[in-house]
Amino acid sequence: MTESLHQQRESLGARLREIRFHAGLSGAELARRNRWDASKVSKIEYGKIKPSREDLEAYCRDCGAEDQLADLIATRQNIDTAYLEWRKVLSTGTRRRQQASITWESEARILRWYEPVLIPGLLQTADYAAGILRKVIEFQQIPDDLDQGVSKRMERQQVLYQRDHLFHFVIAEQALYTTVGDDQTMAGQMDRLLAVQGMPRVTLGIVPRTAPFETAITGFVMFDSTKVLVEGITAELSITQPREIKVYHRTFDVLANQSVTGEAARTLISKAVESR
Numbered sequence: 001m002t003e004s005l006h007q008q009r010e011s012l013g014a015r016l017r018e019i020r021f022h023a024g025l026s027g028a029e030l031a032r033r034n035r036w037d038a039s040k041v042s043k044i045e046y047g048k049i050k051p052s053r054e055d056l057e058a059y060c061r062d063c064g065a066e067d068q069l070a071d072l073i074a075t076r077q078n079i080d081t082a083y084l085e086w087r088k089v090l091s092t093g094t095r096r097r098q099q100a101s102i103t104w105e106s107e108a109r110i111l112r113w114y115e116p117v118l119i120p121g122l123l124q125t126a127d128y129a130a131g132i133l134r135k136v137i138e139f140q141q142i143p144d145d146l147d148q149g150v151s152k153r154m155e156r157q158q159v160l161y162q163r164d165h166l167f168h169f170v171i172a173e174q175a176l177y178t179t180v181g182d183d184q185t186m187a188g189q190m191d192r193l194l195a196v197q198g199m200p201r202v203t204l205g206i207v208p209r210t211a212p213f214e215t216a217i218t219g220f221v222m223f224d225s226t227k228v229l230v231e232g233i234t235a236e237l238s239i240t241q242p243r244e245i246k247v248y249h250r251t252f253d254v255l256a257n258q259s260v261t262g263e264a265a266r267t268l269i270s271k272a273v274e275s276r
Helices: 005-023 027-033 040-045 053-062 066-081 095-107 126-140 146-161 183-196 242-258 262-274
Strands: 083-085 110-115 166-172 202-207 220-223 227-231 235-239
Touching: 005 040, 005 053, 005 066, 027 040, 027 053, 053 066, 066 242, 095 146, 095 220, 110 242, 126 146, 126 183, 166 242, 183 202, 183 262, 202 242, 202 262, 220 242, 227 242, 235 242
Parallel strands: 110 166, 166 202
Antiparallel strands: 083 235, 110 220, 220 227, 227 235
């Protein structure tokens, strides 16, 4: 996902070349059937140009690979939108990015969220959110719109009360101990987590620190089965390829199975409070 755009075009081109080889179709014949310039197939397959949707349809139709079309289209779309550097996303401050989350979260009917270190944004108190966004502003050296960013983050939480949505949050136990702000901020945040457990349509699971290693993981958010958002150090990754989303589904299921809920989760939260 951190490949350059050219590398991503090369990767897509290699997949198309493999599809064509598997079908036993020459590049010249594929170009002839679609009345393309003779060099177009080579340019597509070696990442010199990005294929259009119509080009992908032609490959799949002529190579008998219609079952791969949806994934290829998602891959093509991903080339332009998958990798967004924070310096661009946050160039005007934090508010705009929070507004984008409002749209994504309101459109998704089932939201699955895993966090290894921090409390998910939709469950944060205002003080906790301020502590997070303050550090983002300082580290990224962006315009200071802290109050507006916090306000938008709190506005996002209205989606938790929409009756046609379901939410499944899984956090690592470490997130209960990562200090954001001061002890008072953390105490308020733990109270918020306890309150969340009683909300309808919201499931909160905590993966104990003693849980065995199962798979390499990082924080991510799944919007239905159409998109996964991953926050990296330098950029935000938006994953839309069906084959990759399936892997995140499987990963989330593993983490959810390792997590505890209900009274067991309350016990872990209470222990974190008592440790301060």
